[in-house]
Structures are given as C-alpha cells and as structure tokens.
Amino acid sequence: MATADHPAIRIQGLRKRYGTGETAVDALKGVDMTVGHGEVVGLIGPSGSGKSTLLKCLGAVIEPTGGRMEIAGEAVYDEGWRIDDLRALRRDRIGFIFQAPYLISFLDVTDNVALLPMLAGVGNAQARSRARELLAALDVAHRASAQVSQLSGGEQQRVAIARALANRPPVILADEPTAPLDSVRALTVVRILNDMAVQFQAAIIVVTHDEKIIPTFRRIYHIRDGRTHEEAGEGRAP
Amino acid sequence: MINLAGRDILHGWGKFAFTGIGLGLLIGVTLSMAGIYRGMVEDATVLIEGSGADLWIVQQGTLGPYAEPSSLRDDVDRSIAGLPGVAQTGNVAYLTMQASHGGTESRVMLVGFERGRPGEPAFLVAGRPVSRSHYEAVADEKAGFRVGERVRIRRHEYEVVGLTRRMVSASGDPMVFVPLKDAQEVQFLKDNDALVNERARTAANPSFNRPGVPGLLEAVQASQAQSRQVNSVLVRVAEGADPEDVAAGIRRWKRLQAYTKAQMDEILVAKLIATSSRQIGMFLVILSVVSAAIVAFIIYTLTVNKVREIAVLKLIGATNATIGGMILQQALGLGVIGFVVGRFVAGLWAPVFPKYVLLLPGDALRGFALVMAICSLASVVAIRAALRVDPAEAIGG
Numbered sequence: 001m002a003t004a005d006h007p008a009i010r011i012q013g014l015r016k017r018y019g020t021g022e023t024a025v026d027a028l029k030g031v032d033m034t035v036g037h038g039e040v041v042g043l044i045g046p047s048g049s050g051k052s053t054l055l056k057c058l059g060a061v062i063e064p065t066g067g068r069m070e071i072a073g074e075a076v077y078d079e080g081w082r083i084d085d086l087r088a089l090r091r092d093r094i095g096f097i098f099q100a101p102y103l104i105s106f107l108d109v110t111d112n113v114a115l116l117p118m119l120a121g122v123g124n125a126q127a128r129s130r131a132r133e134l135l136a137a138l139d140v141a142h143r144a145s146a147q148v149s150q151l152s153g154g155e156q157q158r159v160a161i162a163r164a165l166a167n168r169p170p171v172i173l174a175d176e177p178t179a180p181l182d183s184v185r186a187l188t189v190v191r192i193l194n195d196m197a198v199q200f201q202a203a204i205i206v207v208t209h210d211e212k213i214i215p216t217f218r219r220i221y222h223i224r225d226g227r228t229h230e231e232a233g234e235g236r237a238p
Numbered sequence: 239m240i241n242l243a244g245r246d247i248l249h250g251w252g253k254f255a256f257t258g259i260g261l262g263l264l265i266g267v268t269l270s271m272a273g274i275y276r277g278m279v280e281d282a283t284v285l286i287e288g289s290g291a292d293l294w295i296v297q298q299g300t301l302g303p304y305a306e307p308s309s310l311r312d313d314v315d316r317s318i319a320g321l322p323g324v325a326q327t328g329n330v331a332y333l334t335m336q337a338s339h340g341g342t343e344s345r346v347m348l349v350g351f352e353r354g355r356p357g358e359p360a361f362l363v364a365g366r367p368v369s370r371s372h373y374e375a376v377a378d379e380k381a382g383f384r385v386g387e388r389v390r391i392r393r394h395e396y397e398v399v400g401l402t403r404r405m406v407s408a409s410g411d412p413m414v415f416v417p418l419k420d421a422q423e424v425q426f427l428k429d430n431d432a433l434v435n436e437r438a439r440t441a442a443n444p445s446f447n448r449p450g451v452p453g454l455l456e457a458v459q460a461s462q463a464q465s466r467q468v469n470s471v472l473v474r475v476a477e478g479a480d481p482e483d484v485a486a487g488i489r490r491w492k493r494l495q496a497y498t499k500a501q502m503d504e505i506l507v508a509k510l511i512a513t514s515s516r517q518i519g520m521f522l523v524i525l526s527v528v529s530a531a532i533v534a535f536i537i538y539t540l541t542v543n544k545v546r547e548i549a550v551l552k553l554i555g556a557t558n559a560t561i562g563g564m565i566l567q568q569a570l571g572l573g574v575i576g577f578v579v580g581r582f583v584a585g586l587w588a589p590v591f592p593k594y595v596l597l598l599p600g601d602a603l604r605g606f607a608l609v610m611a612i613c614s615l616a617s618v619v620a621i622r623a624a625l626r627v628d629p630a631e632a633i634g635g
Contacts, residue, residue, distance in 0.1 A: 055633055059633060104550065104551070116554055119557075163554070
C-alpha cells in the first residue's frame with residue numbers, strides 16, 4: 001500500500017553477492033536505510049565500499065541477493081522482485097541523476113525532459129507542458145528550445161534534474177551529481193536538489209565524495225564493507 | 239511520442255546525408271546494372287520488332303542471323319515468296335564492323351537491305367530514306383553520324399542520307415543501313431590483291447582456259463568477283479496466316495531453318511545475352527551483399543557510438559521495442575536516402591553509358607523493396623548490440 005504516511009524508501013537487510021563459491025564477493029551485507037518524502041540524504045563511503053552496488057539495487061538495474069526494499073510503502077523487493085515490470089518501476093517511481101548529465105544529444109532541452117512522461121504514456125502536449133514547468137522551476141526555461149550541446153555544464157545538470165523529476169517519482173538517485181562542478185555550482189545544485197525534494201516531496205539519495213557538499217546534508221549514510229551507518233549531518237544551508 | 243530515429247537523423251543530418259550519398263552511389267551502380275540488363279533485352283526486342291519481319295529464314299542448323307553466322311543464296315527468297323501464307327520477303331546481310339567518319343572510327347552493324355521489303359529501317363528521325371542503288375546509308379543516331387556526312391566503309395564512301403533511332407544490334411552497336419548489294423560486297427568480296435591472285439590462279443588452270451571454249455575463263459573469274467550470299471531472308475506473313483504454320487512449311491520443304499518472333503526472341507534473350515545476364519546477375523548479388531554489409535557496418539557503428547545514450551534510455555524506461563524501432567527506422571531512413579540518391583544518379587548517368595540503359599519503374603520498385611529488406615536485415619546486428627546494452631552502464635562504478 002503506497003501512501004504518504006510511509007517513507008519514500010525503506011531498505012531492510014539488503015544484500016548483494018557477486019559470483020558463487022569461493023570467488024563470491026559480498027558487496028552489500030545487510031544495508032538498512034530509510035528516507036522520507038522531501039528529504040535529501042548523503043551516501044558516502046570509500047571506493048569499493050558498495051555505493052554503486054547499492055545505487056544499482058535501488059535503481060532496479062541489478063537484483064539484490066536478499067533483504068527487503070519498499071518505495072512509498074509498497075514492497076518492490078522482498079527476497080525477490082515483487083514487481084514484474086522493472087522498466088516501468090524505473091520509469092515511474094525512480095528518477096536518476098548521473099555524474100555527467102547524460103542527456104540525449106539528439107533531442108532538444110524540452111524533449112529531453114518530456115521524453116520520460118511520453119515513455120509513460122503521457123500525451124505529447126501534456127508532457128512538453130510538464131517539461132516546460134520543470135525547466136522554469138530550475139531556471140532554464142530560456143534554454144527550452146536549445147540543443148544539449150549549446151548548454152553550459154551547469155545548465156545541462158539542471159536539465160538532468162528536471163528529467164529526473166519529470167514523472168514525479170517518490171525516489172531520486174543522484175550519482176555524484178556535483179563531481180564535475182566547481183564549489184559555487186556544486187552548492188547551487190545541492191540547493192536545487194533540496195528545493196526540488198521539498199517541492200515535489202521526493203526522497204533524494206545523493207552518492208558523493210564531494211567534501212564541499214557533505215556538510216549540507218542533515219542525514220548521512222556511511223557505507224563501509226557493505227554495511228551502512230547512519231549519522232547526523234551538519235545540515236548547513238548550501 | 240517523439241520519433242527518436244527522426245530526431246537523431248535530423249541532429250546528425252550531415253553524417254546521415256554523406257553516408258546516404260555514399261550508399262546511394264552504390265545503389266545507383268546496382269540500379270544501373272539492372273538497367274544495363276534491361277537495355278540488352280530491350281535492344282534484342284527492338285532488333286526483332288524493328289526488322290518488320292514475322293519469320294527469319296536462315297541456314298539450316300544455325301541460330302542465325304544474329305546469334306550465329308548464316309549464309310543463304312540470295313535467290314532463296316523467290317522460292318519462299320511463292321509459299322502459301324507469305325506476304326513479302328526480303329534479303330538481308332548483317333556485318334559488325336568499324337566505320338570511319340571525320341577521322342574517328344565507330345563500331346557499327348552494317349545492314350544490307352532491299353528497299354520496300356522487310357529489313358529496312360522502321361522509321362526515320364531525320365533526312366530521307368535510301369533512294370539510290372549504291373553508296374547511300376541510313377544510320378542509327380547513336381552512331382554519331384550526321385545527315386550529309388560521308389562515311390567510309392571498306393573501299394567506298396557512303397553519304398548518310400537519313401537517321402533512325404533505337405536500331406541497334408543485340409550487342410548494342412548502332413545499325414547502318416545500306417543497299418543489299420553494297421553490303422554483300424563489303425561482306426563477301428575479297429580485296430583487290432586477293433582478286434588478282436585468284437584470277438591468276440584461275441587463268442593458270444588449264445581446265446578453265448581450254449582452247450575452243452571462249453569466254454569460260456571470264457565467266458569463272460566474274461563469278462569469283464560477285465557475291466550471291468545473304469545472311470537471312472526476312473518474311474512478312476499474309477494477314478490471317480499463322481507464322482508458325484508458314485515456318486513449319488519452310489522447314490519441311492525448303493530445307494532451311496525458319497524462326498518465328500517468339501523463337502528469335504528466345505534465341506536473343508535466352509541464348510545470346512544469357513551469359514551477360516548471368517554476369518550482371520552475379521554483379522547484382524555481390525553489390526547487394528556489399529550494400530548490406532556497408533549498411534550493417536554503418537548502423538552498427540552509429541549504434542555503438544550511442545551506447546551511453548541507449549543505456550540511459552533503457553534506465554529511464556524505454557522499451558526494447560522503442561530502442562530497436564529507433565535503430566530499424568534509422569537503417570530504413572538511410573536506405574530511403576540511399577535509394578533516392580541512387581535512383582537520381584542512375585538516371586543522371588544512364589545516357590552517358592555507351593550501351594542503352596533502361597531504368598524501368600518496376601525495377602526501381604523492386605530495388606526499393608530490396609534496399610528496405612537489406613537495411614532491415616542489416617539493422618539486426620545493431621539492434622542485437624543495443625539490446626545487450628546494460629542500463630547499469632549509465633550508472634558509474
């Protein structure tokens with residue numbers, strides 16, 4: 001049952017093992033995590049700690065080995081996928097922001113954002129209208145007709161955020177979204193993510209190594225040796 | 239829904255256009271090859287239709303006069319003319335040779351014909367028909383002659399008095415029509431040295447130079463300097479007569495070979511140009527395979543260059559059908575560009591070919607269907623590669 005009373009995402013004892021037998025590697029050994037609607041949390045940890053594996057499990061692109069995962073109160077994984085159409089799950093309930101914007105180079109800005117609602121069956125006009133609203137909210141409405149190659153790095157990242165929000169997903173996974181940006185732009189992106197999380201009541205999980213933005217999180221999950229440890233962050237205004 | 243293939247083509251139109259032009263040139267060559275084959279068949283058909291004959295009478299046991307040498311005496315036509323069902327006969331002599339004009343040489347088929355009988359030019363596009371008994375010619379315009387020009391054929395000069403069109407041999411050589419006697423001379427008479435030698439040898443023969451038989455030597459020598467041979471007798475059958483019945487009668491009673499139009503068509507198309515058509519068929523197969531390989535390579539390269547975008551598309555929920563459809567549409571789009579360019583260039587360079595190139599709309603349609611099929615097939619490799627792209631590739635780590 002998916003309601004606003006439940007956290008946007010709840011993970012309990014999530015495990016992931018690569019390989020079998022003696023060569024098997026346990027990348028996740030029982031991860032617990034809960035993120036509420038409108039909340040932005042940081043996920044940090046050294047290389048090889050399991051951040052990307054966790055992100056891929058949360059993004060339903062690889063299958064965990066065990067544990068439970070709920071999105072907005074609905075179990076999507078409980079010792080096995082509980083959803084038949086993972087593609088639709090990713091499309092409708094999970095937004096992705098990557099280290100590089102990875103926009104579709106042959107679509108203009110509006111269509112990059114409108115593509116997601118269109119893939120979900122929303123009509124062209126309505127999808128573009130929604131895209132324009134999001135672009136306006138992210139202050140890139142003036143570049144709506146531009147080609148991706150004409151945008152600056154910061155503008156591309158804003159468009160990528162707009163795309164992640166296009167289907168109003170309860171969960172957004174951001175993989176090193178500020179890595180290529182300078183301090184000012186990185187903090188701007190974090191401020192935007194905070195604003196969008198509140199505005200769209202989305203839970204945003206930000207995987208990062210970026211020391212500049214770590215102090216802005218109110219809650220941080222440290223991941224080490226396949227396990228998460230929650231701690232309070234500084235929660236500085238970005 | 240956005241047409242992803244269309245957007246990608248528009249975004250990289252220069253790349254697609256150049257690739258399409260390259261593919262189009264290849265398709266143009268393929269269409270031209272088909273056009274060359276059609277032209278050969280058309281030349282053979284025109285040769286048959288243009289002669290105005292219903293039957294071809296040739297030497298027994300030969301496929302003459304176009305596919306094999308054939309030699310008949312030129313009085314055979316009189317005995318054929320008297321058969322039931324025969325409306326008109328005409329002796330013809332054919333000889334493929336070089337003709338000089340204005341310092342250049344042309345490959346032509348010399349046709350000796352009798353005025354007003356089967357075998358004469360079907361129509362003229364310039365000038366007038368041959369009216370004198372000797373040294374006038376009507377030429378196919380493809381020979382490059384002009385009305386009034388003088389053309390050297392062996393020992394004599396001929397005045398071109400008229401031009402005709404689409405009168406070519408089965409090999410595509412333009413025809414030059416001259417009076418039969420002239421053609422016989424060109425074809426069968428020996429040169430002066432040979433004649434002098436032949437006369438001397440005859441005069442030295444006591445059997446031809448006997449005392450008390452005046453005029454024998456001169457008669458023999460005169461017969462050596464004349465030709466009574468033709469290659470074929472063309473027959474026009476009477477109205478209502480069945481050409482096959484008339485041909486059967488000639489075969490039975492005259493000990494000659496008679497071919498109807500259908501049989502002559504079979505000889506020319508199925509026998510004379512059979513090897514050439516198989517050759518062209520091989521070329522078409524090879525060109526089709528090369529085109530398929532090129533399209534497959536291009537589409538595969540374009541797809542591989544978009545792996546990250548395909549991964550993102552899969553990650554954000556695009557179905558395999560959406561991604562496969564995008565690649566298929568791009569392949570088909572490339573095929574359409576290639577076909578349009580190919581058809582255009584084939585039409586552009588067809589008149590420059592020395593032989594007739596006939597581009598039929600039916601062949602173009604079949605070619606289009608083949609191009610689309612090849613492009614669809616060629617996209618399979620790229621689609622398989624795209625469907626193997628892991629959406630996790632969009633996420634780092």
